[in-house]
Amino acid sequence: MNHYRRNVYTGLQFGPGRKRGPKVSRRAHRHLNRRDLIHLATGTGLGMWTGCLGAAAARGAIEPTGENNMIDGLSGEQSAHAEQMLALMETRQQFFLDTIERFNGNFETETRVFDEDKALHEVSVARGEVIEKAGWYTNRNKTADPPYVPEMIWGQYFEMDFHPRTPLLGQMHATVYFAYLTDGTSAIAGYMDYTPATWIDEDVAYMKAAVDQVMEENGHDAERFRQMLYKDYHKDKLRAACIGAAFYVRPMLKIDAKNFAFVTDAHTRFVNAYLDVLDRRKDEPFTDRDIENQAGMRRRWLEDHLFSDPFTMNVVPYEVWSFADAPPIVHF
Numbered sequence: 612m613n614h615y616r617r618n619v620y621t622g623l624q625f626g627p628g629r630k631r632g633p634k635v636s637r638r639a640h641r642h643l644n645r646r647d648l649i650h651l652a653t654g655t656g657l658g659m660w661t662g663c664l665g666a667a668a669a670r671g672a673i674e675p676t677g678e679n680n681m682i683d684g685l686s687g688e689q690s691a692h693a694e695q696m697l698a699l700m701e702t703r704q705q706f707f708l709d710t711i712e713r714f715n716g717n718f719e720t721e722t723r724v725f726d727e728d729k730a731l732h733e734v735s736v737a738r739g740e741v742i743e744k745a746g747w748y749t750n751r752n753k754t755a756d757p758p759y760v761p762e763m764i765w766g767q768y769f770e771m772d773f774h775p776r777t778p779l780l781g782q783m784h785a786t787v788y789f790a791y792l793t794d795g796t797s798a799i800a801g802y803m804d805y806t807p808a809t810w811i812d813e814d815v816a817y818m819k820a821a822v823d824q825v826m827e828e829n830g831h832d833a834e835r836f837r838q839m840l841y842k843d844y845h846k847d848k849l850r851a852a853c854i855g856a857a858f859y860v861r862p863m864l865k866i867d868a869k870n871f872a873f874v875t876d877a878h879t880r881f882v883n884a885y886l887d888v889l890d891r892r893k894d895e896p897f898t899d900r901d902i903e904n905q906a907g908m909r910r911r912w913l914e915d916h917l918f919s920d921p922f923t924m925n926v927v928p929y930e931v932w933s934f935a936d937a938p939p940i941v942h943f
Contacts, residue, residue: 684764696789707747715739725931729754732931741893744939746772759926766790772936778905779892781807783885797866799874803881804855808905814888819854821884825877844919909938
């Protein structure tokens with residue numbers, strides 16, 4: 612069952628047949644406590660909200676149980692890390708909204724909820740003059756989907772995507788994945804990279820350096836986490852820059868405080884570096900050749916998802932990924 616709503620943070624407007632929810636100003640939204648957020652999430656007739664509200668509702672769904680104050684199926688330490696992941700989702704979704712306001716001058720997002728048999732998908736998309744399309748996507752799996760999605764006790768996933776209007780900067784894709792599996796293992800992972808429109812050496816080097824610095828500070832070899840980026844469909848067909856990281860390389864990082872901080876810091880600093888470049892390039896003049904480069908990149912991104920990416924081909928429904936991260940316009 613799918614729902615949609617347009618979320619303007621001076622009030623909430625829903626699709627046909629939906630009751631209007633309570634008005635929430637930006638200031639009030641930022642300071643609502645957990646109980647208030649859960650009340651809002653259930654009081655409108657929608658099962659969960661995306662991002663800040665979605666994470667709060669998810670907390671309500673996994674409220675610690677029993678005398679040891681643990682999430683069902685997880686130890687006390689694991690429950691604490693799960694709460695940390697939900698807090699991260701709140702922080703990053705608020706960052707997403709702040710970024711949209713910073714560049715586009717408003718908060719307006721369209722949110723769709725896809726309650727499928729295998730997973731609950733929630734996507735919020737913003738459109739504007741500087742960032743032509745931006746997507747925030749969260750996923751909570753209900754069942755395993757082998758060989759791509761293992762059986763898990765508890766897990767969360769979030770993704771951030773930006774398609775700028777300027778052809779001088781390409782598309783950014785950055786994700787974080789967190790799971791406790793039924794076989795007793797755990798994983799903190801993610802995927803982040805940049806797909807250029809017009810290739811500008813200075814910008815690519817700047818974003819790569821941000822990731823390299825995180826790797827060096829944490830004692831990791833950046834090339835280990837870039838091996839998956841060098842796959843033919845990503846490097847050669849999509850023509851991605853291969854300067855980010857794919858934390859799904861085996862053996863995957865187990866969930867602990869150190870690895871959680873490492874992956875989330877890498878995500879944050881990569882996104883920040885990308886936005887630094889956007890701030891520099893957004894008003895610069897460009898040529899017809901730059902526009903052609905952007906059109907080619909956007910077409911390759913769509914083709915990659917349709918014909919190469921195993922997750923968009925086999926796991927995530929078309930209606931979900933096309934809304935979350937497909938380019939705003941594709942020319943053939």
